[in-house]
Amino acid sequence: MTRILISLLLLLLLTPATAQATTCQPVIIGNGPSLHPEGVAYDPLRHRFLVGSVTHGTVSRVVDGRSRTLVDDPWLITTMGLAVDARRGRLLVANADLGLADRSKPETTRAFAGLGIYDLRTGQAIHRVTLATGPGHFANDIALAPDGTAFVTDSISGTVHRVTPDGHASTLVQHPDLAQPPTGGWGLNGIVHVGDRLVAALSGARKLAVIPLAQPRNVTTITAPIGAPDGLLALGRNRLLLVDNTAANRLVEVRTRDRWQTVEVTGETAWPDKAPTTLAKTPCGVYALAGRLDVLQTGGRSDEFVLRKA
Numbered sequence: 001m002t003r004i005l006i007s008l009l010l011l012l013l014l015t016p017a018t019a020q021a022t023t024c025q026p027v028i029i030g031n032g033p034s035l036h037p038e039g040v041a042y043d044p045l046r047h048r049f050l051v052g053s054v055t056h057g058t059v060s061r062v063v064d065g066r067s068r069t070l071v072d073d074p075w076l077i078t079t080m081g082l083a084v085d086a087r088r089g090r091l092l093v094a095n096a097d098l099g100l101a102d103r104s105k106p107e108t109t110r111a112f113a114g115l116g117i118y119d120l121r122t123g124q125a126i127h128r129v130t131l132a133t134g135p136g137h138f139a140n141d142i143a144l145a146p147d148g149t150a151f152v153t154d155s156i157s158g159t160v161h162r163v164t165p166d167g168h169a170s171t172l173v174q175h176p177d178l179a180q181p182p183t184g185g186w187g188l189n190g191i192v193h194v195g196d197r198l199v200a201a202l203s204g205a206r207k208l209a210v211i212p213l214a215q216p217r218n219v220t221t222i223t224a225p226i227g228a229p230d231g232l233l234a235l236g237r238n239r240l241l242l243v244d245n246t247a248a249n250r251l252v253e254v255r256t257r258d259r260w261q262t263v264e265v266t267g268e269t270a271w272p273d274k275a276p277t278t279l280a281k282t283p284c285g286v287y288a289l290a291g292r293l294d295v296l297q298t299g300g301r302s303d304e305f306v307l308r309k310a
Contacts, residue, residue, distance in 0.1 A: 024284035028307040032060060032067030037291040037305050039094070039141070041082035042280045043120060049280065049307060051289065052079030052093065054296060057103050059093060059123070062307070070123040076116055077103045081141030081190070081231075081278065084120065085148055088165065091118045092150050094139040100296060113139035113154045115163050127167030132157065136180075141231070141278075143191040143198055151198055153188035156180045160188065160198065160211060173216035181205055190232035190278065192240060199240065199260060201229035210260045224263050226252050231278030233286060239266075241310070243276050243288060251276075251288060251310055273306045286310040 030037075030051065035058075037051035049062040050070065057076035060067035071079075071093065078101045080094040095114035097104050111134055117127040131139060136156045143151040148165035151172060158179030162172040178200070180187040185204025192199050198211040208222040208229065227244030229252075234240050239255045253267040273290035280287050287309050292302040 024309075026309045028062065028065055028287075030062050030065055030067060030305040030307060031303055032305070033303055034301040035060065035067055035291070035305060036100075036293055036296045036302070037289060038078075038277050038293060039080050039082040040278050040280045040287070040289040040307070041084045041091070042282045042287075043084055043091075044086050044283075045089075045120065049282075049287070050082055050084070050091065051291070051305065052082055054078050054080075054098055054291070054293065055101055055301075057095075057101055059091065059118070071116070071118050072123075073116060073118075073125055073128075074103070075114070075125075075128050077101050077108060077112065080139060081153075083142040083144045083150065085144055086120070088148055089120045090126065090148075091120045091123075092116070092142050092144065093118065094142050094152055096137075096139040098138075108133075110138050110156060111135045113137040113152070113157075113159075113161065115139065115142070115150060115152050115161070115169070117163075117167065129163055129167050129169050131161045131163075131169055132159065138186075140186065140188065141190045143193040143200075145193050151191060151193065153191050153200060155186040155188050155203075158187050160191070160200070160216070172213075173211060173219065175217070175219045177205075177219055177221055178202065178209055185228060189230050190242070192232045192234040194234050194240070194260070195237045197260060199232065199234075201232055201242065203228045203230060208254075208260075208263065220261070222260070222263055224254060225265060226254065230276075231288075233279040233281060241279060241286060243271075243279060245276050249274060249276065251279075269310065271308075273308060279310070280307075284309065 039052040059071035099109035189201040275294040
């Protein structure tokens with residue numbers, strides 16, 4: 001009997017908490033009142049997905065498919081990219097205005113970029129950082145460095161903002177190659193931190209941008225058959241997975257063999273959900289979010305969103 005009890009105890013100790021708290025469902029049909037999330041992250045401490053809201057400017061935990069509000073800060077307008085800093089117990093939220101939110105105003109529509117920093121457990125505000133105001137600004141996504149520094153893309157102005165853990169903001173780089181192109185579409189979109197550089201999506205140009213942190217003005221771009229890249233997810237220093245949310249609706253994996261001078265496409269997956277946007281890595285694998293933005297952008301509303309395992 002003692003041997004059996006010891007074995008059971010060891011099994012509990014060696015089994016990751018996530019395996020007990022997460023069912024590893026291949027598809028999670030989320031439900032929330034017209035949330036239309038664009039950004040997603042995973043909280044490894046509470047084993048929950050977190051989703052933003054284009055319409056309500058909130059952040060919600062997803063529990064058994066239902067959304068439960070974690071952050072409801074009147075300062076937030078549209079919550080775009082999310083990043084979890086589990087080591088410091090923080091949730092970082094890109095704040096912008098697409099003009100479709102309850103709190104949208106003419107003076108902030110495509111004219112605001114901010115970063116909200118919140119307690120990951122309680123949702124209470126730690127810092128509210130205004131990065132830019134005025135026409136031609138839109139905070140889109142966040143890359144988090146190991147030291148807690150956040151890098152926020154501004155999709156119209158072609159700026160990457162740097163925010164230290166204590167909430168101090170500065171401009172890492174502003175470059176014409178990163179700005180919204182005259183032909184339409186976003187400039188900078190998704191962004192990831194890979195070693196000593198940042199890799200970002202240039203949706204309108206259908207390229208990737210590479211920004212060395214030591215010399216951020218030395219921006220380079222990579223052309224590859226990746227469609228219009230949106231959310232990015234680093235799979236180590238030399239690989240990443242991206243969402244191509246053009247009519248192709250697919251996930252694309254790319255690899256570099258020359259420190260992000262070039263990339264090759266190493267895989268692609270047709271995606272069954274319309275308008276996927278971003279990705280989150282969990283102990284169960286990578287999930288892609290589709291927040292029914294296709295419905296929202298055509299004047300409709302939906303209470304459903306989908307998290308699907310890649």
